[in-house]
Amino acid sequence: MSEMILILDFGSQYTQLIARRVRELNVYCEIHPYNHIPEFTDNVKGVILSGSPCSVRDADAPAVDLKELTDRLPVLGVCYGAQLIAHLNGGEVLPSQIREYGRAKLSKVDTHNELMKEMSLNSQVWMSHADTIAALPQDFEVIASTPTVDIVAFKVMGKETYGIQFHPEVTHSIEGKTVLRNFVVHICQCSQDWTPDIFVETTIAALKEKLGNDKVVLGLSGGVDSSVAATLIHRAIGKNLHCIFVDNGLLRKNEFEDVLNSYKGMGLNVKGVDAREQFYQALAGQTDPEKKRKAIGKVFIDVFDAEAHSIENVSWLGQGTIYPDVIESVSVKGPSATIKSHHNVGGLPDYMKLKVVEPLNTLFKDEVRLVGKTLGIDDTILGRHPFPGPGLAIRILGEINEERVKILQEVDYIFIQSLKASGWYDKVWQAGAILLPVQSVGVMGDERTYEGVVSLRAVSSVDGMTADWSHLPYELLGDISNEIINKVKGVNRVVYDISTKPPATIEWE
Template identity: 75%
Template sequence: MAEQILILDFGSQYTQLIARRVRELNVYCEIHPYNKVPEITSDIKGVILSGSPCSVRDEGAPDIDLDSMRGKLPILGVCYGSQLMAQKYGGEVLPSEIREYGRANLTHIDQHYDLLKEMTHGSQVWMSHGDTIKVLPDGFEVIASTPAVEVAAFKVQGEETYGIQFHPEVTHSLEGKNLIRNFVVHICGCAQDWTADMFVDSTVAELKAKLGDDKVVMGLSGGVDSSVAATLIHRAIGDNLTCVFVDNGLLRKNEFEEVLDSYKTLGLNVIGVDAKQRFYDALSGLTDPEAKRKAIGRVFIEVFDDEAHKIEGVKWLGQGTIYPDVIESVSVKGPSATIKSHHNVGGLPDFMKLSVVEPLNTLFKDEVREVGRSLEIPEAIIGRHPFPGPGLAIRILGDITAEKVKHCRK
């Protein structure tokens, strides 16, 4: 298992950005809700606590037991994460006299500490908080300040535990990448060897072990996610993968022919299915966008199931699910209020009776593209503009007809 940084999410809008910055350092990381902390295994090299829209002073505010981690693993609390540590261990967090949101400058930086190495006096950072740490617990010391916030950063004496009041993950914190590198590489000691090439090698090996001689069927969209996922599976099992590309009558102009043509260069076994009329019939009279999405999703599954049944002995369904789909389907406060119906994470009707294989479900979109380049997939597919499955049906207001689709395409 690759070494990793564990990011515990308290609901911040910036949590995925923290993960992106860590991944940019060629270090693997995972986001988990604060209330679903995974087992702390030897591959976890450090922990980052995210921000939150909540206040630590609120009744029922997100909380976590840090005693099992403190002093054993480096910890970095960002904004809410830093306030939570301060309050839990005897400090005082109070409402800010002025809610601080936006640019600020670090007028005091103690560069003796590894976290702040190469940070310059006056460095611009991004603040977003309504509370302020007024009193630090015993054994906590201030290592950075702004004119308005004395405790802009702290360290716990005798352990690699840090808190910062600002957000280093956003581009407005001009030296934020330095700080994250200092924590991940210098303090946590991560080797920075998690690359696209390494991902391809390890994933293909895992797929070979997992799938063996089993057959896999996979729906292709022509987009980068499904194309890269299919290519990885094909590398592992060859012709035991069958791909299905469905023309739902809602694709872009000439897209069905162009996509089928582009797949020939990848050596994938692709079946093209013209199902336009089935989709138009199902959409007849529907005007509500969500009703259209559901109708399209239902018919796609019916068409796909018909094709899957033509393949003898198929056991697996390949999917191009990527990491944001996974994260957003497990929100911090329970299920997200509304996830649009085409937001598919392992979602399959029971009658298909297939196991799901998702080789990209730990990657962000830009990482998928890098893996695609490592696999030497043509740039026309790697850089293809995303186009959702419901496609033109949502672009067209009112009911759907073949004539309206023709005009919209033009």
């Protein structure tokens, strides 16, 4: 079992980013809610306490048994985590008298301390806290300060326990990675041997042992996650993996045939199912986004269930679940309030009684791509932009029918092909077009038109949790708009979405 850093989550928006930074050091880590700490095993080498929107001074402030942690392992508290360590040991945490949000410079750094080694004087760090540590307990020592904050970092004497009131995981902390490397590699002495190669080797071995001669059924989407999951399972059990790729009539232009061919080239045992008419019938008259999702989910389950039952003696359901989905389901506050149904249709009915195998449920999206590269999966699949499970249905605002789907498929095709030809496709996280439920006046030749409006959407992001709109060149947008209006009958106006997430979402529905 790999060496591991345990990250205890107190509800910070940055907790997943801490995990990503630790994994960039080739060290495995897991996030667990502070109130659901797992059993300690010998492979746990250290603990990081995350930030939190809470105050340690609150009556119901989240807390842990610090003594049990600090007596056994090195501990690093980040922001709230640092304040909690100080507070529970008798230090004083008070509301900040000055603004402690944004960039700050370290004016004092004890580079003899293991945590601060190789840190530069005046190094930029990122602050984000409403409280501050006003006084430390007697056996604590200050190891970093800024001109306005005396206690920016501390160490507990006689223990490998540290606290920092800045966020080393964000890029605004220029040498934040140095702090994390000092803690994870030097203080916790992790060997940095968790690599995509090792993951592939150990995962395939574990799948062989777990699945034996059992059969697995898996729904492919054409996306990165399901493709990598299928390849790992295929390497373990070969033809005992049965993949199903459903054409719901809401895919991109030519996608069903293109993706099916690429899967067959990978040696996967794939069955393509044309279920377009069933989906169109279920969506007829539906305009509410949530009802669309539920209609699509129900038909998908019905189709998948029928196909799965045609395979004899299936024991397992394979899924491409990745780590952010797992974290969300066991977050500090439990599953988030439902804003919308998940983009990707989850789970099958209980009566199927299949055990679930999820070989990617410890990986982030970028790690899945690295594993896919190690497996030799083609870049055309690994480099694909995320695409929602309900497909174009949530990019067609209003009613869905075959004619509106075809219009959007043509628009989307021109947009995506133009991004690829111009070299912009790999520079954006996700791109697509949205067909609006409005018409606008236009002029083509000497004729007045009254046709549809489409919005183009392209965003830059790391993991989709936050996103900025991509600053595509005006000339490129102009060429794309011109080609769409000239070639796609039914569209006479093109707009570009320049909203960030938050407050907007990447998809419109």
